[in-house]
Amino acid sequence: MKFIFILSLIFNCCWATSIDKFYGDKVSPSDFLFEAKILKFLGGNFNLRNLPSNLSAAIKNDIQGQLKYLIGLYGSENMNENFHFYGSPAEVDSFEITLLKIEKTKNSSYSSITYLAKGKMLFSASAFRNQDSIEVPLILPLIPASIFSSLKTAEARRQCADNHPVEYYDFFYYWSPFSKECQSNIPESLVIKTFARAKRTSSTIKSYPEYNRLYKKGQENRELKISIFMGYMEKNLSKKLLIENDNAFLNYQRLSEVLSTNGAILEEENKWFKGKKGIGINQRKLFYKEVFNKFGEKMKVSIEVLLSNTDLYTGDGTFHQVLAKAYKDSDVVIYDGHAGLGANLSLSKLPVKIQFDLNKYQIFYFNSCSSYPYYNLTYFKKKGGPANLDIITSGLSTLSGSSIGNTLALILPMINGELKSYQEIIKNIELSNPPSFPALVAVNGDEDNLFFLP
Numbered sequence: 349m350k351f352i353f354i355l356s357l358i359f360n361c362c363w364a365t366s367i368d369k370f371y372g373d374k375v376s377p378s379d380f381l382f383e384a385k386i387l388k389f390l391g392g393n394f395n396l397r398n399l400p401s402n403l404s405a406a407i408k409n410d411i412q413g414q415l416k417y418l419i420g421l422y423g424s425e426n427m428n429e430n431f432h433f434y435g436s437p438a439e440v441d442s443f444e445i446t447l448l449k450i451e452k453t454k455n456s457s458y459s460s461i462t463y464l465a466k467g468k469m470l471f472s473a474s475a476f477r478n479q480d481s482i483e484v485p486l487i488l489p490l491i492p493a494s495i496f497s498s499l500k501t502a503e504a505r506r507q508c509a510d511n512h513p514v515e516y517y518d519f520f521y522y523w524s525p526f527s528k529e530c531q532s533n534i535p536e537s538l539v540i541k542t543f544a545r546a547k548r549t550s551s552t553i554k555s556y557p558e559y560n561r562l563y564k565k566g567q568e569n570r571e572l573k574i575s576i577f578m579g580y581m582e583k584n585l586s587k588k589l590l591i592e593n594d595n596a597f598l599n600y601q602r603l604s605e606v607l608s609t610n611g612a613i614l615e616e617e618n619k620w621f622k623g624k625k626g627i628g629i630n631q632r633k634l635f636y637k638e639v640f641n642k643f644g645e646k647m648k649v650s651i652e653v654l655l656s657n658t659d660l661y662t663g664d665g666t667f668h669q670v671l672a673k674a675y676k677d678s679d680v681v682i683y684d685g686h687a688g689l690g691a692n693l694s695l696s697k698l699p700v701k702i703q704f705d706l707n708k709y710q711i712f713y714f715n716s717c718s719s720y721p722y723y724n725l726t727y728f729k730k731k732g733g734p735a736n737l738d739i740i741t742s743g744l745s746t747l748s749g750s751s752i753g754n755t756l757a758l759i760l761p762m763i764n765g766e767l768k769s770y771q772e773i774i775k776n777i778e779l780s781n782p783p784s785f786p787a788l789v790a791v792n793g794d795e796d797n798l799f800f801l802p
Contacts, residue, residue: 744786
């Protein structure tokens with residue numbers, strides 16, 4: 349009770365609730381606060397007063413590694429089965445970490461480091477019900493780097509990973525310690541069990557994309573450029589396999605049909621081509637449509653759709669080259685593929701130079717597995733802040749069977765020159781997902797948008 353009381357004081361004194369951003373009807377944004385600890389070998393007797401800056405940085409880096417386990421913890425099916433809601437953290441780099449205490453452990457060369465973490469979380473709206481603040485259970489590995497090897501068998505790891513077969517590098521993403529099977533496999537000495545306090549925050553009631561800037565209102569050359577990137581689902585790529593089995597290939601065909609049905613004209617098509625090297629599996633279509641928008645002005649809508657291998661380490665290079673161009677020139681960029689645990693669209697890891705037009709207003713929709721924990725801060729920083737960028741993400745994994753509906757919820761109103769609010773767009777994205785599988789869809793950057801309909 350003492351811990352929860354202290355958290356309440358910190359919330360009330362330091363975190364005033366603000367109204368910003370929009371999160372759909374099925375999502376509740378929250379301020380998230382907890383005290384936890386991590387074990388680390390420091391190589392000496394250190395405390396907060398004599399801790400060197402390099403060790404302090406190393407400790408915080410390890411804590412960020414521990415915080416990554418929040419992605420699996422609150423996104424797991426087991427979490428929903430036990431507590432009836434899902435959750436997703438913001439980027440771990442955005443969490444404020446305060447070291448509270450360092451002490452040597454008994455019968456161990458490790459030091460125990462207690463810290464306070466403050467950050468942002470998305471939760472299913474059902475988590476709060478009629479409450480503004482809730483207590484949330486929290487289980488994290490005390491030594492994140494060794495928790496995988498501490499579970500000696502593949503079966504034990506699977507039972508602690510939401511029944512997924514896992515490797516060391518993706519264990520955090522499926523971390524699911526609430527199951528009875530996992531509880532029986534993990535000794536108490538390997539994890540910290542505590543509680544966090546989540547305080548619901550408000551979001552924008554009505555916000556719009558900056559349609560006057562998207563549609564080039566009043567300008568001579570009015571063209572809305574939309575770039576859609578679809579990534580193959582299969583890992584073992586061959587033409588025959590892709591044609592017969594890959595959901596992305598099927599979605600590419602379906603999207604083309606829907607665009608044509610809605611008046612888009614196929615202007616250019618490239619089939620089965622390759623980039624620097626590879627087996628020639630890239631597909632590209634360029635559509636256009638001329639429409640009178642709701643401002644009463646005629647505009648051209650260009651829609652480029654690329655289907656390719658979007659893995660960070662693909663040697664083909666086509667995806668990365670076209671993506672870099674779209675990031676600079678397109679008004680709307682949609683990515684529908686694997687996130688690669690954040691790596692596939694990481695601005696620091698992409699093998700091409702990314703340059704943004706800092707004065708150009710853009711919308712990015714990252715419709716991949718758990719994009720909210722990866723693609724916000726770094727993109728806004730690269731763009732110079734949220735003034736010229738809105739980002740739509742999902743807190744949980746998205747389904748390939750819903751991806752066409754997700755994409756169309758955003759672009760169909762645009763290719764018809766309509767002026768839908770973000771509230772309508774996000775609601776339609778949510779409706780295109782299965783009712784039992786909320787993706788925790790959110791938009792960031794809309795809080796400073798100036799366009800508004802009376």
